[in-house]
Amino acid sequence: MTKRAESKYKINRRLGENLWGRPKSPVNRREYGPGQHGQRRKGKVSDFGIQMVAKQKLKGYYGNINERQFRNLYAEAVRRKGDTGENLIGLLEQRLDAVVYRLKFVPTVFAARQLVNHGHVKVNGRRVNISSYQVKVGDVIELTNRAKEMALVMEATQSSEREVPDYLSLDAQKFQATYVRVPGLSDVPYPVQMEPNLVVEFYSR
Template identity: 40%
Template sequence: MAKYIGPKTKIARKFGEPIFGPDKYLERKNYPPGEHGASRKRKKQSEYGMQLAEKQKAKYTYGVLERQFRNLFKRAQRSKGVTGVELLQLLESRLDNVVFRLGIAPTRAGARQLVSHRHITVNGEVVNIASYQVKKGDIVGVREKSKSLEIISDSLATNRASKYAWLEWDQDNFAGKFVNLPEREEIPENIQEQLIVELYSK
């Protein structure tokens, strides 16, 4: 399974925000990476540069590589809704992201690992494909023999599902329901999706 395995703090510093989650190094060095990062004056970014940066930020945030991202964009384009919002909804519907949002894993990378190691079920069936698209009404849960895993119990101790209106968490069954697709204002990621649409529309 292809994924980004490079330095995460360096990427977060490039965008100036913790796109991979809490980062103590970013807090200490909140300026661009490189020898002259702290003192370098940033040139005014071109329109294309802004659009490209926004796409890169979205890709890194959700842990999606270029081909997957482009395919999701094409799918969003074919839908009847607003392309940018549809794209974010498709990204939010990925199984690894839903596992992360439910609080089963502390990060999206951790969620991806749980999925690929067959610890996660959808409607009672084990699914080990991180990009699996969760649909309205689906129940995403932890496999019975995986409920005692320390990484899962520690993450659930600070369960986040209640933060999101489109998810419902059942603590007794270690499972969450994907109630509906989130509205744009409910998605907390700082992404300007219209810039991505403009980039791909060139």
Template identity: 45%
Template structure:
């Protein structure tokens, strides 16, 4: 299973945001990684560097590798509408991200693991592909055996009430992907227009 396995706190320090892990290190040392830390003189980043950093932030946030992200962008560009908004909608409609949004797992990496280990069903069928794109109306739930697995159930927290494009039934441990989210509703601090500009070069 291809995924980022490097130091998470380093990534948090690069972007100055807890996009991976808890971001505990940001309180102690918020300087970017590298020799001399905050005392190092840094040049103002170029336009390309700013665009690249934004793309990297989106990649790490949603847990994609370079080729996966590029393919998702190509699909977003093919769809009607603003490419940047389409990109966010596609990233949010991934199965692993939706499992995270429903509160079935505390983090996206944990959600990815649940999907890969065949704990998740979509419309009554087991799906073990984290990048599976959901459509409005799709029903996501734990497999019957997983619903009685104490370890799996202990991680369920329920969805954030601000996430209004998914619905979670706590009693049945079942959720529904209601619709693709509007950009304003997605809380991630990503400037998708910079990503579009990067790929448009």
């Protein structure tokens, strides 16, 4: 099981946004940050601060990815042809844990990471237990027979909280899907506004 240093909802409150659009988020009731100083009036935010928040939102949304992994994804996005911000979103959406979350096999991206790490997900018929594994176009993703019977999975797949995006082709009866194409920013159903262009500016300083 992956270790997380802070509650996922604390990320929400620190950023002041409901990152995953979940009805349970405390931001729905308290928009100020956590802790005794959370309600202090915020001063004017610098350009650097705005860029930093954009990076924290993107990192937090995908399960609070550590800085080394995130920087490596950015470096790969720069290396590829095309718009760096769009490339970064595509690489994040190709992470296996992100794909499992998008397919509604689990309720949260943190649960998706745990499901992958515990060996309950197969890619092209082979078990993959690395959550950062990069799924390619045409890859077939499916759950193991044991995972299909989990209460968490059954509940998530029947939930109407989210929809499966069209860059994934899902056979809900078989708990199996095909990765159709790499999405761009406009294709990804983020509940909040993401600004990868500001992340690019942050790392380009």
